[in-house]
Amino acid sequence: METSADNFFFGLLPFTVYFRIMPATIKDIAQSLGISPSTVSRALNDHPQIKDETKKAVREMARKLHYSVNQAASGLRTNKTFSLGVVVPQISNYFFSSVLGGMQKVASENDYQLLICQTNEKEDEELRYVQSLVSGRVDGLLMSISQETQNFDRLAEILSDTPVVLFDRTSEKIPTIHVEAEDYRGAYLATRHLISRGPGKIAHLGGPRKLTVSQNRLRGYKDALEENNISFDPGLLAHCEFDIKKVPEAVDKILAAHPEVKGIFAVNDEIAIEAILALKKKNIRIPEDIAVVGFGDYPIARIVEPNLTTISHYPAKIGERATHHLLKLINHREEAAVMKEVIPCELINRDSA
Amino acid sequence: METSADNFFFGLLPFTVYFRIMPATIKDIAQSLGISPSTVSRALNDHPQIKDETKKAVREMARKLHYSVNQAASGLRTNKTFSLGVVVPQISNYFFSSVLGGMQKVASENDYQLLICQTNEKEDEELRYVQSLVSGRVDGLLMSISQETQNFDRLAEILSDTPVVLFDRTSEKIPTIHVEAEDYRGAYLATRHLISRGPGKIAHLGGPRKLTVSQNRLRGYKDALEENNISFDPGLLAHCEFDIKKVPEAVDKILAAHPEVKGIFAVNDEIAIEAILALKKKNIRIPEDIAVVGFGDYPIARIVEPNLTTISHYPAKIGERATHHLLKLINHREEAAVMKEVIPCELINRDSA
DNA sequence: GTTTCCATTTAAAACGTTTTAAATTTTCTG
DNA sequence: CAGAAAATTTAAAACGTTTTAAATGGAAAC
CATH class of the missing domain: 3.40.50.2300 (Response regulator)
Structure with missing residues (x-):
C-alpha cells in the first residue's frame, strides 16, 4: 500500500485529528427531557399520536444535542436501509x-x-x-x-x-x-443513414460478442442491410471488444478484403473515433471516401474532425x-x-x- | 415521476417477481446444528477458541442455508460499517x-x-x-x-x-x-512551456475564483510569468467558471484587448478545447499563431486537432x-x-x- | 477419587431503534 | 363530580449480531 508518494507529505499544522465522541442517541434526548425513548422516537418520526408541543421540544433537543438517527439500528429494526x-x-x-x-x-x-x-x-x-x-x-x-x-x-x-x-x-x-x-433501432438508423448516402459497402466494427448490447446493434446493422437488399458479408464485420487498440488492425483487415467500402458503423463512439484516426492516417477522406457513424454521442463526438455522426442513447x-x-x-x-x-x-x- | 417512456413497456414473460424470503440468521444455523448462537458467531469470525471441527460444520451449514451476515446488526454492535x-x-x-x-x-x-x-x-x-x-x-x-x-x-x-x-x-x-x-506546479509548467516557445503575451482562461484549484493554477501561471520578468496583465485573464459556453466570449475579450497574444493556458482541457474550437473558427492557426495548453489530460486531448498539450494530474x-x-x-x-x-x-x- | 487446569461452549447483555400492547393522563358527557 | 372516551405516553420486546463473564466437560495431576 505504501508508495513513493508518501514522501509528498508536508505537515500543515502540528496538531492531531480527534473524533468519534459518542453521538447522541434517542435515549439521551429522552433523558434530558424527562420523557420516554418511545415518545422521542415517535416524535422524531412525526407520529400523529404525539402532542405537537412534545414534538417541538424533542426536535429542539435533537438539534441541540446534534442528534442524528443511527441508520444501522433503524435498518435493523425496520429491515430498510434506504x-x-x-x-x-x-x-x-x-x-x-x-x-x-x-x-x-x-x-x-x-x-x-x-x-x-x-x-x-x-x-x-x-x-x-x-x-x-x-x-x-x-x-x-x-x-x-x-x-x-x-x-x-x-x-x-x-x-x-x-x-x-x-x-x-x-x-x-x-x-x-x-x-x-434502443440498441437495435439505433444501429438500424445508423446503418440506414450510411446506406442512404449512396451505393457502396457498409462495414461494422462490433463490440464484445457476448454482450446483448453488441448483439442487438449487430442485428440492427444486419436488418438495415437486408431491408435494402444488401446481403450481409462477414468480411465486412470485425469485432474490437471495446478495445481501441484493436481498431487500426480491424480497419486494415476490412479495407484489405473490401477496398471499396463506403461506410463504417462502429459499436460506440470511442471505436468510431479510433477508426476515423486510422482512416485519416491513411489519407482517406471522411465522409467523402468513407463515412463513419458511431453510437453513444460521447462529448468527443463534437470535437473530433470531422464531427462524428452518431446515435444518442441518453445514458442519464x-x-x-x-x-x-x-x-x-x-x-x-x-x-x-x-x-x-x-x-x-x-x-x-x-x-x- | 411518470414519464412518457412508460409507454415503452412490453411484457417479456407473464409472471410476477417475488422476493425477500426471510434470509437465514445465525440463530437458524445454531438451531440446525444444536449449538448456541455465540458459538456460531465466533466460528464464522474464525475465533481461535472454537474447535476446528465446529468451525467446519458451521461454515458448511451457513453455505447450505445461504447465510450471509446482516450488516446492519453487525454494524450496530461493532460500530463499524465497512x-x-x-x-x-x-x-x-x-x-x-x-x-x-x-x-x-x-x-x-x-x-x-x-x-x-x-x-x-x-x-x-x-x-x-x-x-x-x-x-x-x-x-x-x-x-x-x-x-x-x-x-x-x-x-x-x-x-x-x-x-x-x-x-x-x-x-x-x-x-x-x-x-x-500539484495544481500550482502544473500551471507553472504549462505557462513556462508557453513562454519558452518565444516572445509574446500569454493569456489565462481561469476557473471559478472560489476554488482553491483555480487559485493555485492562477498562482502557478502568475509565478511563471514573474520568473520570466513578464508582468501580470489582468486584461489577459478571463474566468470561465468551468462553463464551456463562456469560452468563445472570453477568447474574444482577450483577443480584442491583446491581439498580439501568443499563448493561452486554460484551467482545464474542456476549456482549452473550446478555446481551440473558437480560435479555429477565427482561422487562427494553432500553435503557429496562438499556442494552447490545457490541464487534466482528458481523453479528448489526444483526439482534438491539433492534439492538446496539457498537464496530466492522475485522477485515479x-x-x-x-x-x-x-x-x-x-x-x-x-x-x-x-x-x-x-x-x-x-x-x-x-x-x- | 479429588482437585486443578485447560479447551470449549454458553447464557445473557448490549448496540439504538421501532412498535405492540398496555398504562396513564386529559377531556368530555351527563 | 363520576365515569366514559379520547389523547397521549410508556414499558418492554424485538431486530441479528458481538462479546463479557460464566459454565461445562474432560484430561491431567496429585
Whole structure:
C-alpha cells in the first residue's frame, strides 16, 4: 500500500485529528427531557399520536444535542436501509458515469443513497459485490452485467431474494425488470443513414460478442442491410471488444478484403473515433471516401474532425428509469412484473456521415 | 415521476417477481446444528477458541442455508460499517469519475464499499448528504467541496466527529488530511512551456475564483510569468467558471484587448478545447499563431486537432491516495495528523503548444 | 477419587431503534 | 363530580449480531 508518494507529505499544522465522541442517541434526548425513548422516537418520526408541543421540544433537543438517527439500528429494526446497490463494470467511463448521475438524481429525490461497486468486468468480483450488497446493506440492486460473466445461475439465485433491475448489460436468464437503450433501432438508423448516402459497402466494427448490447446493434446493422437488399458479408464485420487498440488492425483487415467500402458503423463512439484516426492516417477522406457513424454521442463526438455522426442513447435517462423501476419494485412489490423498458435513440447528424 | 417512456413497456414473460424470503440468521444455523448462537458467531469470525471441527460444520451449514451476515446488526454492535462515504460535485465528469475509480480500487482491496453522493455543486445538498452519511452509515468520508459552499462552520462541526479526507476541492477551514493535484506546479509548467516557445503575451482562461484549484493554477501561471520578468496583465485573464459556453466570449475579450497574444493556458482541457474550437473558427492557426495548453489530460486531448498539450494530474491516483489516507485515519487514528499530500503533475507535450 | 487446569461452549447483555400492547393522563358527557 | 372516551405516553420486546463473564466437560495431576 505504501508508495513513493508518501514522501509528498508536508505537515500543515502540528496538531492531531480527534473524533468519534459518542453521538447522541434517542435515549439521551429522552433523558434530558424527562420523557420516554418511545415518545422521542415517535416524535422524531412525526407520529400523529404525539402532542405537537412534545414534538417541538424533542426536535429542539435533537438539534441541540446534534442528534442524528443511527441508520444501522433503524435498518435493523425496520429491515430498510434506504440504500440502493449499483454494480457496474466500470465507473470512469462516459456511459456508466452518466448513468450513475441519473441514478443519483432519482435516488436522492426519493431519499435513497447509492452504494456503488465496480466489477472491472470480472465475474468473481461481481459475485462478491452482489453477495455483499444483498446481505442487509441495500434495499435493492441496479446492475449491469460484466462482460466475463458466464454463469448466471448463482447470480439469479442470490438475486431471487432481492429486488433488482438490470440496465444496459442485461440477460434474460435473470428474470426481472430490464432497462436498455434502443440498441437495435439505433444501429438500424445508423446503418440506414450510411446506406442512404449512396451505393457502396457498409462495414461494422462490433463490440464484445457476448454482450446483448453488441448483439442487438449487430442485428440492427444486419436488418438495415437486408431491408435494402444488401446481403450481409462477414468480411465486412470485425469485432474490437471495446478495445481501441484493436481498431487500426480491424480497419486494415476490412479495407484489405473490401477496398471499396463506403461506410463504417462502429459499436460506440470511442471505436468510431479510433477508426476515423486510422482512416485519416491513411489519407482517406471522411465522409467523402468513407463515412463513419458511431453510437453513444460521447462529448468527443463534437470535437473530433470531422464531427462524428452518431446515435444518442441518453445514458442519464437510462439511469433515471432503472432507478425509478427499482424503487417501484421495492415499495410496491405486488405490482412487480418481469418486463423491459427501452429508452429511445436518436440519430445525431454531424459531418462524418 | 411518470414519464412518457412508460409507454415503452412490453411484457417479456407473464409472471410476477417475488422476493425477500426471510434470509437465514445465525440463530437458524445454531438451531440446525444444536449449538448456541455465540458459538456460531465466533466460528464464522474464525475465533481461535472454537474447535476446528465446529468451525467446519458451521461454515458448511451457513453455505447450505445461504447465510450471509446482516450488516446492519453487525454494524450496530461493532460500530463499524465497512463503508466509506464519497461526496463529489458531479459523478459524470472525467476527473471525478476517474477519482472514483481509484477510490473503488483501494476500498475494495480493503473490503470497504463506497457510498457515493453527488452534490451538483449545491451547498445545501452537500450538507444534507454529509449529515446523512455521518449518521452511522459510514466509517469515514471522502469529500470534494462544492463550488457554492461558503459556510464551512457547520461542515467542520459535523466532520469533527468523523474521519474525513478532502480531495481536489479542499479548504483549510476543515483541518484534516488533504489530497490534491500539484495544481500550482502544473500551471507553472504549462505557462513556462508557453513562454519558452518565444516572445509574446500569454493569456489565462481561469476557473471559478472560489476554488482553491483555480487559485493555485492562477498562482502557478502568475509565478511563471514573474520568473520570466513578464508582468501580470489582468486584461489577459478571463474566468470561465468551468462553463464551456463562456469560452468563445472570453477568447474574444482577450483577443480584442491583446491581439498580439501568443499563448493561452486554460484551467482545464474542456476549456482549452473550446478555446481551440473558437480560435479555429477565427482561422487562427494553432500553435503557429496562438499556442494552447490545457490541464487534466482528458481523453479528448489526444483526439482534438491539433492534439492538446496539457498537464496530466492522475485522477485515479488522487482517489487511491485519498482512500489510503482515510483507511489509515479510520484504523489507526492515533497516528492521524493534519497534513496535505500533493500528487505530482506532468507536462504532456503534444501539438497545440 | 479429588482437585486443578485447560479447551470449549454458553447464557445473557448490549448496540439504538421501532412498535405492540398496555398504562396513564386529559377531556368530555351527563 | 363520576365515569366514559379520547389523547397521549410508556414499558418492554424485538431486530441479528458481538462479546463479557460464566459454565461445562474432560484430561491431567496429585
